[in-house]
Amino acid sequence: MITLKKHLSYSAKFQSLIALFVLCLVLSLLSENFLTTANVWNILRQVSVNICLSVGMTLVVLTAGIDLSVGSILALCGAVSATLVSYGLELEIFNLFVGFGPLSAIMVGIAVGWCLGWFNGWTITRFKVPPFVATLAMLTIARGITMLWTGGFPINNLGKEFAYIGTGWFLGIxxxxxxxxxxxIIAVILTKKTPFGRHIYAIGGNERAARLSGVNIYKVKMMVYAIAGALAAVGGIIVTSRLDSAQPNAGLTYELDAIAAVVIGGTSLSGGKGSVMGAVLGGIIIGVLNNGLVLLNVSPFWQQVVKGLVILLAVIIDKAKAREE
Incomplete structure (x- = not known):
């Protein structure tokens, strides 16, 4: 006979999916525009950036870390790619001008994100700086560099090829x-099918035991933060492409949405437990919630209150599950 506790344990595995279904059902009843094809595609486009950030954040949180700098890295990498594709790079010392196509500008932007994330990991592992402090510092540094890079002004008119990344369609999607x-897909394979993924979970579960087992803690953590930075850059390129403009203040509070998606998706803030697909579901829930509140004409101020309460509830559930285990 299946007990109530087993029922609850089984349903807890699908709590994010259940929450998404209930949220969609309620919003479809409250707004006739919610389940339209146009709105569904709009939601998926909007959540794409947060999911990129959330995937990187999941890898970080699985190691019992945190990354508060992804929003600022997103803005800086978007600005770098936009500048290169629009104006190229002039090296006055060598009297040389280097032009960049969309693909090469994107690759440079992603490389910048990778390096900034790697620097986060290096600071955390080399100097034993708490992840919260190290990434908070990078949040300020990257935002400041973005303002210096752009002069505080947006970079516009990036061309049709670059805009296709954020606004184009391929095979109807x-x-x-x-x-x-x-x-x-790459992140799921990385976490589930490779030694690197197993090392991530091992570090979050018990760092001391992982070290004694021969896991290179420093290398894994630096790679995790580098990947998070690179994925923030991918998100920045999507945002910049969609707007056809690199905004100096892009990505503000995006790190909060990413953390919310990770927690709502069932990843433990203590590390070692969670999944990439959980973060994807969490990102979709955040996107659906934002979209629904807009359709219902809820004040932006109340939207922040609701989102904060959802995050708090998710953390409370996470802590309650941890105590039960």
């Missing part, structure tokens, strides 16, 4: 959705 799907 928006390009941001394709990009996000590729990111998610």
């Amino acid at each position: 928006p390009m941001p959705v394709w990009i996000t799907a590729i990111v998610v």
Whole structure:
């Protein structure tokens, strides 16, 4: 005979999916525009950026870390790619001008994100700086560099080829959705099918035991933060492409949405437990919630209150589950 406790344990595995279903059901009853095809594609385009950030954040949180800098890294990498594709790079010392196509500008932007994330990991592992403090510092540094890079002004008119990344369609599906799907598939394979993924979970579960087992803690953590930075850059390129403009203040509070998606998706803030697909569901829940509140004409101020309460509830549930285990 199946006990109530077993029922609850079984349903807890699908809590994010259940929450998404209930949320969609309620919003479809409250707004006739919610389940339209146009709105569904709009939601998927909007959540694509947060899912990219959330995937990287999941890898970080699985090691019992946190990354508060992804929003600022997103803005800086978007600005770098936009500048290169629009104006190229002039090296006055060598009297040299280097032009960049969309693909090469994107690769440079992702490389910048990787390096900034790697620097986060290096600071955390080399100097034993708490992840919260190290990434908070990078949040400020990257935002400041973005303002210096852009002069505080947006970079516009990036060209049709670059804009296609964020606004184009391929086989009837928006390009941001394709990009996000590729990111998610790679991340799932990385975490589930490779030694690197097993090392991530081992570090979050018990770092001391992982070290004694021969896991290179420093290398894994640096790689995790580097990947998070690179995925923030991917999100920045999508945002910049969609707007056809690199905004100096892009990505503000995006790190909070990413953390919310990770927690709502069932990843433990203590590390070692969670999944990439959980973060994807969490990102979709956040996107659906934002979209629904807009359709219902809820004040932006109340939207922040609701989102904060949802995050708090998710953390409370996470802590309650941890105590039961």
